[in-house]
Amino acid sequence: MAAETFEPEIVAFCCTYCAYAAADLAGSMRLRYPTNVKIVKIPCTGKLDSLYIMRAFEKGADGVYVAGCLEGQCHFLEGNINAKRRVKYLKKVLEEIGIGGERLEMYNMSAAMGPRFAEVANEFTARIRELGPSPLSATAKHKVPASSGTAAEQ
Amino acid sequence: MIIAEQKPLSEIEEMLADCHKVMVAGCGTCVTVCFAGGEKEVGLLASALRMARELKGQPLETLERTLHRQCEWEFVDPVKAELEGIDAILSLGCGVGVQALSERLPGVRVLPALNTKFMGLPLEQGVWSERCAGCGDCVLDLTGGICPIARCSKSLLNGPCGGSASGKCEISPDVDCGWQLIYDRLESLGRLDLMEEPIPPKDWSYARDGGPRRIVREDLRLGQ
Numbered sequence: 001m002a003a004e005t006f007e008p009e010i011v012a013f014c015c016t017y018c019a020y021a022a023a024d025l026a027g028s029m030r031l032r033y034p035t036n037v038k039i040v041k042i043p044c045t046g047k048l049d050s051l052y053i054m055r056a057f058e059k060g061a062d063g064v065y066v067a068g069c070l071e072g073q074c075h076f077l078e079g080n081i082n083a084k085r086r087v088k089y090l091k092k093v094l095e096e097i098g099i100g101g102e103r104l105e106m107y108n109m110s111a112a113m114g115p116r117f118a119e120v121a122n123e124f125t126a127r128i129r130e131l132g133p134s135p136l137s138a139t140a141k142h143k144v145p146a147s148s149g150t151a152a153e154q
Numbered sequence: 155m156i157i158a159e160q161k162p163l164s165e166i167e168e169m170l171a172d173c174h175k176v177m178v179a180g181c182g183t184c185v186t187v188c189f190a191g192g193e194k195e196v197g198l199l200a201s202a203l204r205m206a207r208e209l210k211g212q213p214l215e216t217l218e219r220t221l222h223r224q225c226e227w228e229f230v231d232p233v234k235a236e237l238e239g240i241d242a243i244l245s246l247g248c249g250v251g252v253q254a255l256s257e258r259l260p261g262v263r264v265l266p267a268l269n270t271k272f273m274g275l276p277l278e279q280g281v282w283s284e285r286c287a288g289c290g291d292c293v294l295d296l297t298g299g300i301c302p303i304a305r306c307s308k309s310l311l312n313g314p315c316g317g318s319a320s321g322k323c324e325i326s327p328d329v330d331c332g333w334q335l336i337y338d339r340l341e342s343l344g345r346l347d348l349m350e351e352p353i354p355p356k357d358w359s360y361a362r363d364g365g366p367r368r369i370v371r372e373d374l375r376l377g378q
Contacts, residue, residue: 051194054201093198096163097206135209 025114046079191246224251305332
């Protein structure tokens with residue numbers, strides 16, 4: 001059965017001050033977490049552009065999560081709170097277009113929470129396995145046009 | 155500036171139902187500043203539309219362009235070179251932008267992705283509020299710089315009315331009473347005497363009631 005062998009592609013946007021360091025710690029602690037999770041390091045979840053998330057799904061990700069600092073502990077004070085709002089909005093958009101809002105999530109953790117990082121990776125991978133492949137990945141991988149720009153500048 | 159917000163995605167999808175390739179056109183001025191139709195919103199909307207259509211088995215090709223200003227010919231004209239094979243332009247400009255594109259690009263279907271709401275300002279990031287109703291005959295000199303047309307729900311010239319309670323308008327506890335604001339402002343300016351002067355009935359022919367408006371400045375025109 002395809003569902004049994006389904007290995008989801010998951011993109012995790014991780015803040016360099018917390019979740020990325022937590023991933024590092026998880027590694028040092030020899031904790032196991034699924035290889036499905038591909039980490040993208042960002043300077044703060046507040047830097048996370050909504051377009052990055054949309055592009056990830058458009059290019060075939062089955063799930064995306066954003067991992068930032070614990071609330072109240074953002075290195076830039078409120079980047080993680082701003083990211084939380086963006087994630088909430090994009091979940092709605094994804095639901096509306098038929099991808100499903102549950103394929104996107106926001107998590108919070110500190111740099112010392114290596115085990116929590118592994119737990120989140122396991123938990124989210126299990127969720128996406130349960131949901132199955134992104135409806136988009138059934139229609140082959142997607143080309144994202146490089147045709148954005150300002151007409152008047154040309 | 156002009157404040158707009160995106161139409162529901164389902165409504166936009168319906169407009170584009172018979173299109174295979176569209177130009178998603180943003181505008182670099184007001185709607186960029188109010189996060190409704192700038193380069194980023196163009197990217198997000200185009201991405202959402204591509205995915206939604208892909209899932210329906212009817213792929214949509216998008217060409218993303220953000221004009222400096224959709225409301226001036228010189229910025230609209232460069233688009234003409236890129237219309238080959240385009241079924242429609244989905245404009246993220248205000249109502250003026252959509253109409254400017256329609257007017258300048260004959261034979262091209264231009265569709266609105268935004269609802270143009272009002273002329274106003276951002277109170278804080280993500281919150282906008284109406285300030286001017288474009289009535290064509292400004293009375294702000296008489297009202298302490300607070301507009302009774304835009305800020306009073308009834309556009310009263312000699313308010314407040316009986317619906318003003320504790321500084322709020324009867325239509326909603328979230329709406330300030332425009333005339334309370336005017337009173338407070340005049341009081342702080344030491345000009346409460348202006349409240350004693352009745353403002354005469356307004357000539358609404360300068361507003362939309364007089365039909366579509368036009369300004370001609372002979373001193374600025376060029377040529378013969």
